[in-house]
Amino acid sequence: MTSFRTLQPANSLTEKVVRFTFDGQRLEGLEGDTIASALLASDVSIVGRSFKYHRPRGLWGVGVEEPNAFVDVSGTRSLVNARATTEMLVDGMDVRSVNASPSAARDRHSFVDRFARFIPSAFYYKTFMWPNWHLFEPHIRKMAGLGVIDPIATYPQPADQINETCDLLVVGGGPAGLLSALIAARSGRSVVLCDDGLELGGSLLHHRAMIDGVDGFEWVRRCRQELHTLGAKVLTRTTAFGIYDHNLVGLNERRPVGADRLWRVRPSAVFLATGAIERPLPFANNDLPGIMSAEAGLAYLRRFGAAAGKRIVVATNNSMTKEVAEAFAPIADVREVDYRRGVRIVGAHGGSRVDAVELSNGSVIQADAVLVSGGFTPTIHLFCQARGKLKWDDKLLVFRAGEDVPNVSIIGAADANFGLGEVFESAGNALRKIGCEAPAMPRLEGHSSSFEIVETWPKPKMEGRVWIDLQHDVTTKDIELAARENFVSVEHLKRYTTLGMATDQGKTSNLAGLALMAELTGRTVPEVGTTTYRPPFTPVPFGSFAGARGGVLLNPPRRLVLENLHRDDGAHLREYGGWLRPAWYGDEAEERAVQREAMQARKSVALFDGSPLGKIEVMGPQAAEFMDFIYYNTMSTLKPGRCRYGFILRESGIVYDDGVLVRLEENRFIVSCSSSHVPGVYAMLEEWRQDRFDRRRLYIHNATAQTATLTVSGPRSKVLLDAVGLGISFDDASLPHMATGWGSFDGTQVRVTRVSFTGDRSYELSIRADRAEALWSRLKHIGQSHNAVLMGLEALMTLRAEKGFIVTGKDSDGMTLPMDLGSSAPLSKKKVDYLGKRSLFTEEAQRPDRTQLVGLEVIDGGGRFPTGAHGVLKTGSGKRSLGYVTSSYHSPTLGRPIALGLIERGAARHGEVIDVQHLGEMRQARIAPPCAFDPEGERLNA
Structure with a gap:
């Protein structure tokens, strides 16, 4: 095929020369060219190789319908599997054809086409099952792959x-x-x-x-x-x-x-x-380079000034192609083949490009380009x-x-x-x-609106190889094979033959394939139907979907309403569960500051900002029933004004979250879930409300962001709060442990809940977020006379570990059930259905050798165990894991290291000594109950 720039002006071009390479060959285009138009104007006939048989392929289309011209781009920018028809030419581009080695023109795998009769559709399913498909799979995928990712290249940055x-x-x-x-x-x-x-x-x-x-x-x-x-x-x-x-x-x-x-x-x-x-026309060898959509040929001519050839055959079955022949007449020898007049192309001749077409009347026309139109879809x-x-x-x-x-x-x-x-x-x-x-x-x-077309579908037993899907090397014979093997459903046809799959999505091929299947099965085209069209319509770069996924733009941290006050008090902030929170306060080294805060919290009183704790309100006549379904524990028996600790499970029975449920009134609850799980728990509540309950009798409101929660914990917490004066009694009789009530601070309502995550007497004060600063300042001011300490999250983690309290996701994993954490009573006592119940009775859930929560005492005189260290059992062949350390701290209260872990059969092994291994170092630990401090809970009322 001989191509050239025409003398007529082209809409999108300038006279500026753009230099690029294609498969190592130095070429030139003009500014405004696409890669495809520049290749056409540079007399490049073979732009790629077909997916399966590695047949030579030229340009077919001018836009997203292009099934052949996919390229990898480097140089100015790096792209993989870019459509040459939609990618702008840029000076300095290095363009490589895909699925070809070393080049599209000289592909060393072109010999595969000689064996085409032995590798029809689905041949790999039948041929490579023995002895093992996986022996052949890597080689097949490597040969049939498209673009190649360069690991050191810089690909387009994430999209805005x-x-x-x-x-x-x-x-x-x-x-x-x-x-x-x-x-x-x-x-x-x-x-x-x-x-x-x-x-x-x-x-x-x-x-x-x-x-x-x-x-x-x-x-x-x-x-x-x-x-x-x-x-x-x-x-x-x-x-x-x-x-x-x-x-x-x-x-x-x-x-x-x-x-x-x-x-x-x-x-x-x-x-x-x-x-x-525009659709192709069916005839033998209709995939040869130089056979192109008539619309594409006209577009390349008038938009880019690139002619498809000098000897052009225009073949059509409709009335839209007249202008194509007229446009090329002044610059090329044009012959028309009008299917409406009964003359058809029955075959194309050529090797690496078309050089002639044979007509149904027996004549042969020499041609270096064939522009075809089989109608429009x-x-x-x-x-x-x-x-x-x-x-x-x-x-x-x-x-x-x-x-x-x-x-x-x-x-x-x-x-x-x-x-x-x-x-x-x-x-x-x-x-x-x-x-x-x-x-x-x-x-x-002077514009006609009439449109005429004659039926020109592929027929069974056509002579030669008639290509339906150019991208996937699907021929009429492949569709006939699918029909013989009873893959007559349109969805089965697609998957058995790969017709219309991948980046092409059947844009040029689907309708012809449906028509042939209809003919083979005695049905009409609408009876065969269409496949399901799913997004994306055309490939979208991963970078576009990913967006800006670095740093805070990946998951912006949520900020406390008191952040500025914490910074003024010397807080060191870290991200915990999506929230930026104080880790510790002061100028000391982290370890010393954490130990100081934890010790002082045990001796006097600690102030802690617990605002990220979940505050999800559940209201309505079905609220109690809903809470029984959501929680592993029975919650409907909870009295108004009281609280209960419980687990929320997934449908698999795995522990998703733990926390306190507060019942304010008969039909009003507050789900106080873990800080990091608030969005997930809220979504779960909404999902089950809509799926299982009457939405007119059950309402959910997430008030976490609107409400701040300030925690006062320690032996002197009651004395401090009495001095603050919130209009509520903090005595044990009026506000016992696991109870809630209402007070007031400067005219603003405050919910006071007596719960503890430290093991000491503790109170959570929940107030409107815009009033939190004043309340926090009052607590700090009065706390000075009670030796109060500002406590960060690291000290809180130490205190809770001393008590054996868990952090879900840290002291549990993706296999942990509530029974593994010591909560077995609801399994036998709770009669109503609840989320995850069925899964707790499976054989896997009832295994006696499951890992269970335990404490681990250091008995070898070493320091604290590394988190993640494995308990191991020596066997004849080596060692195997018994579980691992989930939390590990030095307890200032006990003056020794403490740890929690998930250990196989742990609940029945208290007192047993096991080996603990980390990075090749072997230590020893004694399995103990999880609670290492105040196991009787006497300090809750101290």
């Missing part, structure tokens, strides 16, 4: 994430989309218009048209300018890849420099002006993602949109309107549906 709302989102910047966006913007609507092309215009960039007295290109320019003046957002190189629940549309904006952008758009209405994709992927249903049009031979989808309209060629007049009319109808009074339609001159 943008959230947008608008009255109207128009997907597609062709004539239908432009007119819709313009009229909606004139009426005062906020409009976002996106198009995956390099510039707006769609078919008007290469088809001639006179609209309102100007040519199509000028009409597009005027529309674009007015949209800008009206404030509409216009996004080019932007693909709408998916429509999701609640009218969320995902857009990926590709930018030649810098990060891409991922747009999450929530429009009131969506217009899909996504156009149509509306691009209805997004419509189907929005749960739209399709209907078959016998006249146009297409699936088109069926019944309307709320807030989604499909217009233009996407709704099988192939004449420009029909395109504008469909846009006007859609605008009226959303309340826009469309003015008179644009005036067209």
Whole structure:
């Protein structure tokens, strides 16, 4: 094939030369070229190799429909499996064909095609099962792979994430989309218009048209300018890849420099002006390089000035291709093959490129390019993602949109309107549906709106190799094989033959495959049906989905309302469970400060900011029943004004969270879950409320962020609070352990709950967040006369470990059941159903050798055990793990190291000595009860 730049101006080009390499060959293009247009203009016929047989493949399309031209890019930027038709050419690019070695033109694996008769669809399922598929799998995947990731390359940085709302989102910047966006913007609507092309215009960039007295290109320019003046957002190189629940549309904006952008758009209405994709024609060897979509050939000629060849055959079964032949006539020898007149191509000849075609009348035409049009398939992927249903049009031979989808309209060629007049009319109808009074339609001159097509589907037993899916090497014979082996369902056909899978998603191949299966099984095309269209419509870079996933942008830390006060008091802040919290206070080294705070908390009183603790209110007549279902423990017997400790399980029976449940009133509870689990517990409560309970009799409100919780703990906590004066008695009779009541601070209501995570007398004061600073300041001021200490989280962790209190996720793992933590009573006593109950009675859950929570005493004179060290048992063949250390601290109260661990059969092994190993060092520990300090709980009322 001989290609060249034409002398006529090309819409998107400048005269600036751009230099690049393709498979090591130095080439030149022009600024504004895509990689594909530059390759075509540089006389490169083979741009890739087919997925399975490594056959030579040339350009077929001009946009996202391209099934052949995938490339890896390095140099200016690094890309893997980029479509050459949609990637802009940049000076200095190093472009490599994929699935080819060392190059597309000289692929050493091209010999595979000689064995094609032995490797039809699904051959690997049948051939490589013996002796073991895994022996062959790595080699097969390596041969059939596409692009190769360079581990040292710098790939596009994570995309910017943008959230947008608008009255109207128009997907597609062709004539239908432009007119819709313009009229909606004139009426005062906020409009976002996106198009995956390099510039707006769609078919008007290469088809001639006179609209309102100007040519199509000028009409597009005027529309674009007015949209800008009206404030509409216009996004080019932007693909709408998916429509999701609640009218969320995902857009990926590709930018030649810098990060891409991922747009999450929530429009009131969506217009899909996504156009149509041209189908191939079925004949032998219809995959040879030089055989191209007629629309693509016209686009390359008029937009990029690149001609497909000098001896061109234009073959069509419809009336849309006349302009193609006329456009090439001045610069090439053009021959037309019109299927409507009964003349067809039966085969193409050539090796690395087409050099002739044979016709049904026996004649042979020499050609270096064949531009074919087998009709147009509306691009209805997004419509189907929005749960739209399709209907078959016998006249146009297409699936088109069926019944309307709320807030989604499909217009233009996407709704099988192939004449420009029909395109504008469909846009006007859609605008009226959303309340826009469309003015008179644009005036067209010399443009026919009629569309004619004759049926030209592949037939059974066609001679030669007739290719249906160019990307996956699926032929008519593969579909016939699937039918013989009874894979006649459209979904089975797709997976058995790989028809329409992967990046292509059947854009050029699906309909031909369905038609052939219909013929083979005696059904109609609509009876065969279509596969399910799922997002993304075309591949989206991982970086776009990932977004900015580094540092605080990955998971922004939540901040305490008292953070500035803690900083003023010398707090060292760390992230705990998503919250930035004080670890310790003062200028001392961490270990010394933590020990000091913990010791002083035992001797006098400690002040601790526990605001991140969950405060999720559950209210309504079904609240008690709901709490019984959510918790492993029975909660409906809890009296108002009292609290109870309990576990929340997953459906698997695994402990998800532990904490205190407060019953304020008969039908009102507060779930005080772990700080890090608040979002997860809240989501779990909402999920089961909606799934299992009456939403009119049960309400959930997460008040965690609106309420601060300040903890006062220690032997002098009651004395300090008496001095603060909150209008509530702190005596044991009035407010016993695990009880709650209401007080007041300067006219603001305060909930006082007597619970303890330290083992000492403790009170949690919950107050409106904006009043927390005043209350904290009062506590600190009065606390000075009681030797109060500000306590960070590290000291609290030491105190709770002395008591054997667990931290879920630290002293439990993804296999821990409540019985492993010493809570077995509900298993036999609780009669009502609850979350995870069934799983607790499985054979696995009842294993006697499960790991269980224990304390571990250091008996070898060494320091504290490293967290994560394993208890080990020596066996004849070596050692095996008995479990591991989950928490380990030095207890200032006891003056020795303490540890908690999950050890096999631990509850029955108190007093037993085991070996503990860490990084090759062997230590010894005695298994003990988890509670090492005040096991009788006398200090709770001290």
